[in-house]
Amino acid sequence: MLEGLDAQQRLFVVGHWSAATLTERRLIRCDDVEVSIPVARRLPLLACKLHAWLDRRDARADKRGSDGLDIVRLIETAQLDELAAGAAHNRELGQVVGWAAAAVLIDQSARVSRMISLHTDTPPPGAERVELLGSLLVDAINS
Numbered sequence: 001m002l003e004g005l006d007a008q009q010r011l012f013v014v015g016h017w018s019a020a021t022l023t024e025r026r027l028i029r030c031d032d033v034e035v036s037i038p039v040a041r042r043l044p045l046l047a048c049k050l051h052a053w054l055d056r057r058d059a060r061a062d063k064r065g066s067d068g069l070d071i072v073r074l075i076e077t078a079q080l081d082e083l084a085a086g087a088a089h090n091r092e093l094g095q096v097v098g099w100a101a102a103a104v105l106i107d108q109s110a111r112v113s114r115m116i117s118l119h120t121d122t123p124p125p126g127a128e129r130v131e132l133l134g135s136l137l138v139d140a141i142n143s
Helices: 007-021 042-055 062-076 080-089 091-106 109-119 127-142
Strands: 023-030 033-040
Touching: 007 023, 007 033, 007 042, 007 091, 033 042, 042 062, 042 080, 042 091, 062 091, 062 109, 062 127, 080 091, 080 127, 091 109, 091 127, 109 127
Parallel strands: none
Antiparallel strands: 023 033
């Protein structure tokens, strides 16, 4: 099914399919109303956000700052052992997230930090912090 697709295309397909299908049910209560909603897991969300970063064009470069911030926050608040388990359970997802994390967070760490600084009101993590988060994610996925 994924033959003939490049790495970024596989990231899109696998990430969005996983976000739609690998969900957890959350029960929400408000007054007398109770609703069960599907919530995407963290690894598929990372795949979608990493794809968004890679896919942004110059006309939408301002969106990269918030994408970068979302990626950083998703990793900073993650349990790395849960991400590793998710990658072991869905190897294709783990492979594409590992590739994208290296391409974005390690290879473009200074750019991620700069885009967060330019396009959000949040103090950006330094390039070293972004690279460390990328390395931690890649190591967890490959463990």
